[in-house]
Amino acid sequence: MRLLVTGGAGFIGSNYVRRRLAEHPGDSVRVLDKLTYAGRTENLEGLPPDRLEFTQGDIADRDASRAAVSDCDAVVNFAAESHVDRSIDSPGEFITTDVFGTFVLLEASRDAGIRHLQVSTDEVYGDFEQGTATETSPLEPSSPYSASKAGGDLLVSAFARTYGADALIIRASNNYGPRQHPEKLIPLCVLNALAGDPLPVYGDGMQVRNWLYVEDCCAAIDLVLEHGEPASVYNVGGPDELPNIEVVKRILELTGRDESLISYTRDRPGHDRRYSLSAAKLNELGWRAEVDFAEGIERTIAWYRENEDWWGPIRSGEYAAYYERHYGQSISSAGSSGASSDSRTSGPLTRPGPAAGDSG
Ligand code: NAD
Ligand code: TYD
Numbered sequence: 001m002r003l004l005v006t007g008g009a010g011f012i013g014s015n016y017v018r019r020r021l022a023e024h025p026g027d028s029v030r031v032l033d034k035l036t037y038a039g040r041t042e043n044l045e046g047l048p049p050d051r052l053e054f055t056q057g058d059i060a061d062r063d064a065s066r067a068a069v070s071d072c073d074a075v076v077n078f079a080a081e082s083h084v085d086r087s088i089d090s091p092g093e094f095i096t097t098d099v100f101g102t103f104v105l106l107e108a109s110r111d112a113g114i115r116h117l118q119v120s121t122d123e124v125y126g127d128f129e130q131g132t133a134t135e136t137s138p139l140e141p142s143s144p145y146s147a148s149k150a151g152g153d154l155l156v157s158a159f160a161r162t163y164g165a166d167a168l169i170i171r172a173s174n175n176y177g178p179r180q181h182p183e184k185l186i187p188l189c190v191l192n193a194l195a196g197d198p199l200p201v202y203g204d205g206m207q208v209r210n211w212l213y214v215e216d217c218c219a220a221i222d223l224v225l226e227h228g229e230p231a232s233v234y235n236v237g238g239p240d241e242l243p244n245i246e247v248v249k250r251i252l253e254l255t256g257r258d259e260s261l262i263s264y265t266r267d268r269p270g271h272d273r274r275y276s277l278s279a280a281k282l283n284e285l286g287w288r289a290e291v292d293f294a295e296g297i298e299r300t301i302a303w304y305r306e307n308e309d310w311w312g313p314i315r316s317g318e319y320a321a322y323y324e325r326h327y328g329q330s331i332s333s334a335g336s337s338g339a340s341s342d343s344r345t346s347g348p349l350t351r352p353g354p355a356a357g358d359s360g
Pocket of ligand 2: 183
Protein backbone atom coordinates (compact mmCIF):
# COMPACT_ATOMS: atom_id res chain seq x y z
CA MET A 1 0.00 0.00 0.00
CA ARG A 2 1.07 3.56 -0.65
CA LEU A 3 -0.33 5.69 2.12
CA LEU A 4 -0.77 9.45 2.41
CA VAL A 5 -0.34 10.60 6.01
CA THR A 6 -1.25 14.25 6.48
CA GLY A 7 0.12 15.89 9.63
CA GLY A 8 2.70 13.09 9.72
CA ALA A 9 5.40 15.37 11.19
CA GLY A 10 3.35 15.93 14.36
CA PHE A 11 3.07 13.83 17.51
CA ILE A 12 0.63 11.01 16.71
CA GLY A 13 1.20 11.22 12.94
CA SER A 14 4.95 10.61 13.23
CA ASN A 15 4.46 7.75 15.67
CA TYR A 16 1.99 6.30 13.20
CA VAL A 17 4.36 6.63 10.22
CA ARG A 18 7.07 4.87 12.23
CA ARG A 19 4.75 2.05 13.11
CA ARG A 20 3.33 1.69 9.61
CA LEU A 21 6.75 1.44 7.97
CA ALA A 22 7.99 -1.01 10.60
CA GLU A 23 4.94 -3.29 10.51
CA HIS A 24 4.32 -3.26 6.76
CA PRO A 25 7.67 -3.75 5.01
CA GLY A 26 6.07 -3.59 1.56
CA ASP A 27 4.41 -0.22 2.15
CA SER A 28 5.53 3.31 1.43
CA VAL A 29 4.29 6.53 2.99
CA ARG A 30 3.95 10.06 1.68
CA VAL A 31 3.71 12.73 4.38
CA LEU A 32 2.02 16.05 3.65
CA ASP A 33 2.60 18.49 6.48
CA LYS A 34 2.44 22.26 6.71
CA LEU A 35 5.12 22.27 9.44
CA THR A 36 3.34 24.60 11.82
CA TYR A 37 4.96 25.18 15.22
CA ALA A 38 3.83 21.61 16.07
CA GLY A 39 5.31 19.83 13.04
CA ARG A 40 8.97 18.80 12.87
CA THR A 41 10.82 16.82 10.22
CA GLU A 42 13.08 15.59 13.07
CA ASN A 43 10.12 13.43 14.09
CA LEU A 44 10.64 11.39 10.93
CA GLU A 45 14.42 11.05 11.20
CA GLY A 46 15.94 7.60 10.77
CA LEU A 47 13.16 6.22 8.57
CA PRO A 48 14.04 4.55 5.24
CA PRO A 49 14.26 7.30 2.58
CA ASP A 50 13.23 4.96 -0.23
CA ARG A 51 9.90 4.31 1.50
CA LEU A 52 9.16 7.76 2.90
CA GLU A 53 8.45 10.89 0.87
CA PHE A 54 7.98 14.22 2.64
CA THR A 55 6.20 17.23 1.16
CA GLN A 56 5.64 20.47 2.98
CA GLY A 57 2.13 21.69 2.20
CA ASP A 58 -1.28 22.67 3.50
CA ILE A 59 -4.31 20.36 3.35
CA ALA A 60 -6.46 23.47 2.82
CA ASP A 61 -4.60 24.14 -0.45
CA ARG A 62 -6.56 22.35 -3.17
CA ASP A 63 -3.56 21.81 -5.46
CA ALA A 64 -1.41 20.49 -2.62
CA SER A 65 -4.12 18.04 -1.47
CA ARG A 66 -4.82 16.82 -5.01
CA ALA A 67 -1.15 16.31 -5.77
CA ALA A 68 -0.66 14.50 -2.46
CA VAL A 69 -3.44 11.93 -2.95
CA SER A 70 -2.34 11.02 -6.46
CA ASP A 71 -0.95 7.46 -6.65
CA CYS A 72 -1.96 6.78 -3.05
CA ASP A 73 -4.27 3.98 -1.93
CA ALA A 74 -5.59 5.67 1.21
CA VAL A 75 -5.19 8.79 3.35
CA VAL A 76 -5.01 9.07 7.11
CA ASN A 77 -5.70 12.66 8.11
CA PHE A 78 -3.89 13.74 11.27
CA ALA A 79 -3.34 17.31 10.05
CA ALA A 80 -4.95 19.70 12.50
CA GLU A 81 -4.47 22.55 14.89
CA SER A 82 -4.67 20.44 18.03
CA HIS A 83 -4.32 22.47 21.22
CA VAL A 84 -7.43 23.59 23.13
CA ASP A 85 -5.71 26.56 24.83
CA ARG A 86 -4.45 27.94 21.52
CA SER A 87 -7.95 27.51 20.05
CA ILE A 88 -9.32 29.74 22.80
CA ASP A 89 -6.72 32.44 22.04
CA SER A 90 -6.91 32.17 18.26
CA PRO A 91 -9.75 30.06 16.83
CA GLY A 92 -9.44 31.15 13.19
CA GLU A 93 -6.65 28.75 12.24
CA PHE A 94 -8.65 25.87 13.71
CA ILE A 95 -11.55 26.56 11.37
CA THR A 96 -9.20 26.93 8.40
CA THR A 97 -7.38 23.63 8.94
CA ASP A 98 -9.70 21.38 10.94
CA VAL A 99 -12.90 22.26 9.06
CA PHE A 100 -11.99 23.76 5.66
CA GLY A 101 -8.77 21.77 5.29
CA THR A 102 -10.63 18.54 6.05
CA PHE A 103 -13.19 19.48 3.38
CA VAL A 104 -10.50 20.13 0.75
CA LEU A 105 -8.72 16.87 1.52
CA LEU A 106 -12.01 14.96 1.51
CA GLU A 107 -12.83 16.28 -1.95
CA ALA A 108 -9.41 15.20 -3.17
CA SER A 109 -9.70 11.69 -1.69
CA ARG A 110 -13.27 11.28 -2.92
CA ASP A 111 -12.27 12.31 -6.45
CA ALA A 112 -9.29 9.94 -6.35
CA GLY A 113 -11.61 7.16 -5.14
CA ILE A 114 -9.46 6.33 -2.10
CA ARG A 115 -10.25 5.64 1.57
CA HIS A 116 -10.13 8.69 3.88
CA LEU A 117 -9.61 7.91 7.57
CA GLN A 118 -10.22 10.97 9.72
CA VAL A 119 -8.38 11.09 13.05
CA SER A 120 -10.70 12.78 15.50
CA THR A 121 -11.12 13.16 19.23
CA ASP A 122 -13.34 12.24 22.18
CA GLU A 123 -13.61 15.98 22.80
CA VAL A 124 -16.35 16.24 20.14
CA TYR A 125 -18.74 14.55 22.64
CA GLY A 126 -18.09 17.30 25.17
CA ASP A 127 -18.34 16.94 28.92
CA PHE A 128 -19.30 13.50 30.23
CA GLU A 129 -19.74 14.10 33.95
CA GLN A 130 -21.38 10.68 34.15
CA GLY A 131 -21.51 7.66 31.87
CA THR A 132 -19.40 6.85 28.84
CA ALA A 133 -19.55 8.15 25.27
CA THR A 134 -20.34 5.68 22.51
CA GLU A 135 -20.13 6.28 18.77
CA THR A 136 -23.80 7.34 18.72
CA SER A 137 -23.56 9.88 21.55
CA PRO A 138 -24.49 13.41 20.45
CA LEU A 139 -21.74 15.83 19.46
CA GLU A 140 -21.60 18.63 22.03
CA PRO A 141 -18.18 20.24 21.64
CA SER A 142 -17.17 22.89 24.18
CA SER A 143 -14.02 24.56 22.79
CA PRO A 144 -13.22 26.09 19.39
CA TYR A 145 -10.84 23.13 18.93
CA SER A 146 -13.46 20.45 19.57
CA ALA A 147 -16.09 22.37 17.58
CA SER A 148 -13.70 22.49 14.62
CA LYS A 149 -12.99 18.77 14.91
CA ALA A 150 -16.73 18.09 15.10
CA GLY A 151 -17.18 20.18 11.94
CA GLY A 152 -14.58 18.04 10.18
CA ASP A 153 -16.29 14.85 11.40
CA LEU A 154 -19.69 15.98 10.12
CA LEU A 155 -18.21 16.65 6.70
CA VAL A 156 -16.66 13.17 6.65
CA SER A 157 -20.03 11.59 7.47
CA ALA A 158 -21.82 13.77 4.90
CA PHE A 159 -19.31 12.81 2.17
CA ALA A 160 -19.78 9.12 2.96
CA ARG A 161 -23.56 9.38 2.85
CA THR A 162 -24.05 11.84 -0.01
CA TYR A 163 -21.28 10.83 -2.39
CA GLY A 164 -20.69 7.27 -1.22
CA ALA A 165 -17.11 8.27 -0.38
CA ASP A 166 -15.10 5.62 1.47
CA ALA A 167 -14.66 7.86 4.48
CA LEU A 168 -14.62 6.93 8.16
CA ILE A 169 -13.60 8.32 11.53
CA ILE A 170 -11.70 7.29 14.64
CA ARG A 171 -12.17 9.32 17.83
CA ALA A 172 -9.32 8.86 20.26
CA SER A 173 -8.96 9.91 23.87
CA ASN A 174 -5.97 11.87 25.24
CA ASN A 175 -2.74 10.46 23.81
CA TYR A 176 0.67 10.69 25.47
CA GLY A 177 4.11 9.29 24.72
CA PRO A 178 7.31 10.17 22.80
CA ARG A 179 7.48 13.26 20.57
CA GLN A 180 4.48 15.11 22.01
CA HIS A 181 4.85 18.89 21.91
CA PRO A 182 5.38 20.22 25.45
CA GLU A 183 2.33 22.50 25.29
CA LYS A 184 0.19 19.47 26.33
CA LEU A 185 -0.24 18.49 30.00
CA ILE A 186 1.98 15.41 30.25
CA PRO A 187 5.12 16.54 28.39
CA LEU A 188 4.78 20.02 29.89
CA CYS A 189 4.74 18.58 33.40
CA VAL A 190 7.52 16.08 32.70
CA LEU A 191 9.85 18.78 31.36
CA ASN A 192 8.97 21.24 34.13
CA ALA A 193 9.50 18.55 36.76
CA LEU A 194 12.88 17.63 35.28
CA ALA A 195 13.85 21.32 35.35
CA GLY A 196 12.47 21.93 38.86
CA ASP A 197 9.92 24.42 37.52
CA PRO A 198 6.29 24.77 38.70
CA LEU A 199 3.68 22.41 37.23
CA PRO A 200 0.60 24.44 36.28
CA VAL A 201 -2.69 22.76 37.23
CA TYR A 202 -5.84 24.43 35.95
CA GLY A 203 -8.66 25.04 38.42
CA ASP A 204 -9.00 22.34 41.07
CA GLY A 205 -7.16 19.67 39.03
CA MET A 206 -10.10 17.28 39.33
CA GLN A 207 -10.85 17.21 35.58
CA VAL A 208 -10.73 13.65 34.32
CA ARG A 209 -9.07 12.53 31.11
CA ASN A 210 -8.93 9.06 29.58
CA TRP A 211 -5.22 8.38 28.87
CA LEU A 212 -4.13 6.38 25.83
CA TYR A 213 -0.50 5.49 25.09
CA VAL A 214 0.30 6.68 21.57
CA GLU A 215 1.44 3.26 20.29
CA ASP A 216 -1.92 1.77 21.25
CA CYS A 217 -3.66 4.58 19.40
CA CYS A 218 -1.54 3.94 16.29
CA ALA A 219 -2.38 0.22 16.41
CA ALA A 220 -6.08 1.12 16.54
CA ILE A 221 -5.71 3.45 13.56
CA ASP A 222 -4.03 0.72 11.53
CA LEU A 223 -6.76 -1.76 12.39
CA VAL A 224 -9.55 0.64 11.41
CA LEU A 225 -7.74 1.63 8.22
CA GLU A 226 -7.58 -2.04 7.20
CA HIS A 227 -10.85 -3.40 8.60
CA GLY A 228 -13.16 -0.50 9.45
CA GLU A 229 -16.54 -0.27 7.78
CA PRO A 230 -17.02 2.68 5.41
CA ALA A 231 -19.07 5.56 6.85
CA SER A 232 -18.38 4.34 10.41
CA VAL A 233 -17.06 5.86 13.60
CA TYR A 234 -14.76 3.98 16.02
CA ASN A 235 -13.93 5.28 19.49
CA VAL A 236 -10.45 4.58 20.81
CA GLY A 237 -10.70 4.89 24.58
CA GLY A 238 -7.61 4.46 26.73
CA PRO A 239 -7.39 2.08 29.69
CA ASP A 240 -7.16 4.66 32.50
CA GLU A 241 -9.38 7.54 33.54
CA LEU A 242 -7.50 9.84 35.89
CA PRO A 243 -7.96 13.30 37.40
CA ASN A 244 -5.26 15.68 36.23
CA ILE A 245 -3.91 16.13 39.75
CA GLU A 246 -3.16 12.40 39.99
CA VAL A 247 -1.29 12.53 36.69
CA VAL A 248 0.75 15.48 37.94
CA LYS A 249 1.52 13.81 41.29
CA ARG A 250 2.63 10.63 39.53
CA ILE A 251 5.03 12.64 37.35
CA LEU A 252 6.46 14.35 40.43
CA GLU A 253 6.94 11.01 42.15
CA LEU A 254 8.69 9.45 39.16
CA THR A 255 10.98 12.42 38.68
CA GLY A 256 11.87 12.58 42.37
CA ARG A 257 10.23 15.96 42.98
CA ASP A 258 7.89 16.96 45.77
CA GLU A 259 4.40 18.40 45.60
CA SER A 260 5.50 21.94 46.42
CA LEU A 261 6.05 22.26 42.65
CA ILE A 262 2.29 22.07 42.01
CA SER A 263 0.97 25.47 41.03
CA TYR A 264 -2.81 25.81 40.82
CA THR A 265 -3.60 28.38 38.15
CA ARG A 266 -6.63 30.10 36.69
CA ASP A 267 -8.96 27.56 35.07
CA ARG A 268 -9.34 27.16 31.32
CA PRO A 269 -12.52 28.88 30.04
CA GLY A 270 -15.22 26.31 29.19
CA HIS A 271 -13.05 23.53 30.64
CA ASP A 272 -14.63 20.07 30.21
CA ARG A 273 -14.70 18.24 33.56
CA ARG A 274 -14.53 14.73 32.24
CA TYR A 275 -14.14 12.65 29.10
CA SER A 276 -15.01 9.00 29.04
CA LEU A 277 -14.98 6.83 25.96
CA SER A 278 -16.15 3.29 25.33
CA ALA A 279 -13.89 1.23 23.07
CA ALA A 280 -16.39 -1.68 22.90
CA LYS A 281 -16.93 -1.37 19.13
CA LEU A 282 -13.21 -1.35 18.46
CA ASN A 283 -12.72 -4.28 20.86
CA GLU A 284 -15.01 -6.26 18.56
CA LEU A 285 -12.57 -5.59 15.71
CA GLY A 286 -9.85 -7.11 17.94
CA TRP A 287 -8.17 -4.06 19.51
CA ARG A 288 -7.03 -3.92 23.15
CA ALA A 289 -4.84 -1.30 24.79
CA GLU A 290 -1.55 -2.96 25.72
CA VAL A 291 0.07 -0.20 27.76
CA ASP A 292 -1.59 1.03 30.93
CA PHE A 293 -0.88 4.42 32.47
CA ALA A 294 1.54 3.04 35.06
CA GLU A 295 3.78 1.67 32.32
CA GLY A 296 3.14 4.35 29.70
CA ILE A 297 4.08 7.25 31.97
CA GLU A 298 7.36 5.55 32.93
CA ARG A 299 8.20 4.98 29.26
CA THR A 300 7.28 8.57 28.45
CA ILE A 301 9.41 10.09 31.20
CA ALA A 302 12.33 7.85 30.17
CA TRP A 303 11.99 9.06 26.57
CA TYR A 304 12.04 12.74 27.56
CA ARG A 305 14.99 12.16 29.89
CA GLU A 306 16.94 10.57 27.04
CA ASN A 307 15.97 13.01 24.29
CA GLU A 308 16.93 16.51 25.36
CA ASP A 309 18.20 17.01 21.79
CA TRP A 310 14.58 16.74 20.71
CA TRP A 311 12.92 19.04 23.24
CA GLY A 312 15.74 21.50 23.96
CA PRO A 313 15.25 23.49 20.73
CA ILE A 314 11.46 23.55 21.22
CA ARG A 315 11.71 25.06 24.67
CA SER A 316 13.91 27.86 23.40
CA GLY A 317 11.76 28.81 20.40
CA GLU A 318 8.17 29.88 19.78
CA TYR A 319 7.10 27.81 22.76
CA ALA A 320 8.97 30.03 25.22
CA ALA A 321 6.98 33.06 24.03
CA TYR A 322 3.73 31.08 24.14
CA TYR A 323 4.52 29.85 27.64
CA GLU A 324 5.25 33.30 28.95
CA ARG A 325 2.09 34.69 27.34
CA HIS A 326 -0.12 31.87 28.56
CA TYR A 327 1.23 31.07 32.02
CA GLY A 328 3.42 33.95 33.09
CA GLN A 329 0.92 35.92 35.13
CA SER A 330 -1.36 33.18 36.34
CA ILE A 331 1.47 31.17 37.81
CA SER A 332 2.99 34.23 39.44
CA SER A 333 -0.32 35.31 40.90
CA ALA A 334 -1.11 31.80 42.12
CA GLY A 335 2.28 31.95 43.82
CA SER A 336 1.89 28.49 45.29
CA SER A 337 5.29 27.18 44.32
CA GLY A 338 8.40 27.28 46.36
CA ALA A 339 10.35 25.80 43.47
CA SER A 340 13.77 26.81 42.40
CA SER A 341 15.10 26.21 38.91
CA ASP A 342 17.48 23.33 38.71
CA SER A 343 20.65 23.97 36.74
CA ARG A 344 21.00 20.28 35.80
CA THR A 345 18.35 20.52 33.09
CA SER A 346 17.37 24.17 32.97
CA GLY A 347 16.80 25.15 29.38
CA PRO A 348 16.43 28.60 27.89
CA LEU A 349 12.71 28.66 28.72
CA THR A 350 12.03 31.72 30.83
CA ARG A 351 11.02 30.47 34.20
CA PRO A 352 7.37 31.50 34.56
CA GLY A 353 6.93 31.70 38.31
CA PRO A 354 8.60 33.66 41.06
CA ALA A 355 12.03 32.51 42.14
CA ALA A 356 12.34 30.61 45.37
CA GLY A 357 11.79 32.84 48.29
CA ASP A 358 10.02 35.64 46.40
CA SER A 359 6.64 34.00 46.01
CA GLY A 360 5.41 36.03 48.94
P1 NAD B 1 0.11 17.81 16.57
O1 NAD B 1 -0.30 19.23 16.82
O2 NAD B 1 1.29 17.25 17.29
O3 NAD B 1 0.39 17.59 15.01
C1 NAD B 1 -0.41 18.17 14.01
C2 NAD B 1 0.41 18.12 12.73
O4 NAD B 1 -0.43 18.65 11.67
C3 NAD B 1 1.67 18.98 12.75
O5 NAD B 1 2.75 18.26 12.18
C4 NAD B 1 1.32 20.19 11.90
O6 NAD B 1 2.44 20.78 11.26
C5 NAD B 1 0.35 19.58 10.91
N1 NAD B 1 -0.59 20.56 10.31
C6 NAD B 1 -1.29 21.52 10.96
N2 NAD B 1 -2.05 22.20 10.08
C7 NAD B 1 -1.83 21.64 8.86
C8 NAD B 1 -2.33 21.91 7.56
N3 NAD B 1 -3.20 22.90 7.34
N4 NAD B 1 -1.90 21.13 6.54
C9 NAD B 1 -0.99 20.13 6.75
N5 NAD B 1 -0.48 19.86 7.95
C10 NAD B 1 -0.90 20.60 9.01
O7 NAD B 1 -1.20 16.97 16.85
P2 NAD B 1 -1.37 15.48 17.39
O8 NAD B 1 -1.50 15.53 18.86
O9 NAD B 1 -0.36 14.62 16.74
O10 NAD B 1 -2.82 15.14 16.81
C11 NAD B 1 -2.95 14.57 15.52
C12 NAD B 1 -4.42 14.40 15.21
O11 NAD B 1 -5.02 13.58 16.22
C13 NAD B 1 -5.21 15.71 15.21
O12 NAD B 1 -6.15 15.66 14.18
C14 NAD B 1 -5.89 15.73 16.57
O13 NAD B 1 -7.10 16.46 16.52
C15 NAD B 1 -6.14 14.26 16.79
N6 NAD B 1 -6.19 13.81 18.19
C16 NAD B 1 -5.18 14.11 19.04
C17 NAD B 1 -5.23 13.64 20.35
C18 NAD B 1 -4.12 13.92 21.34
O14 NAD B 1 -4.26 13.58 22.52
N7 NAD B 1 -3.00 14.47 20.93
C19 NAD B 1 -6.32 12.86 20.78
C20 NAD B 1 -7.33 12.57 19.86
C21 NAD B 1 -7.25 13.04 18.55
P1 TYD C 1 -4.25 18.98 27.34
O1 TYD C 1 -3.01 18.17 27.39
O2 TYD C 1 -4.17 20.38 26.84
O3 TYD C 1 -5.31 18.12 26.52
P2 TYD C 1 -6.91 18.39 26.34
O4 TYD C 1 -7.23 19.77 26.71
O5 TYD C 1 -7.06 18.15 24.88
O6 TYD C 1 -7.58 17.35 27.19
O7 TYD C 1 -4.89 19.02 28.79
C1 TYD C 1 -5.20 17.85 29.50
C2 TYD C 1 -5.86 18.26 30.80
O8 TYD C 1 -4.90 18.94 31.60
C3 TYD C 1 -7.01 19.23 30.62
O9 TYD C 1 -8.00 18.96 31.61
C4 TYD C 1 -6.39 20.59 30.87
C5 TYD C 1 -5.34 20.28 31.91
N1 TYD C 1 -4.12 21.13 31.88
C6 TYD C 1 -3.65 21.70 33.05
O10 TYD C 1 -4.22 21.52 34.15
N2 TYD C 1 -2.52 22.47 32.99
C7 TYD C 1 -1.88 22.69 31.81
O11 TYD C 1 -0.87 23.45 31.82
C8 TYD C 1 -2.37 22.08 30.62
C9 TYD C 1 -1.67 22.31 29.31
C10 TYD C 1 -3.49 21.30 30.71
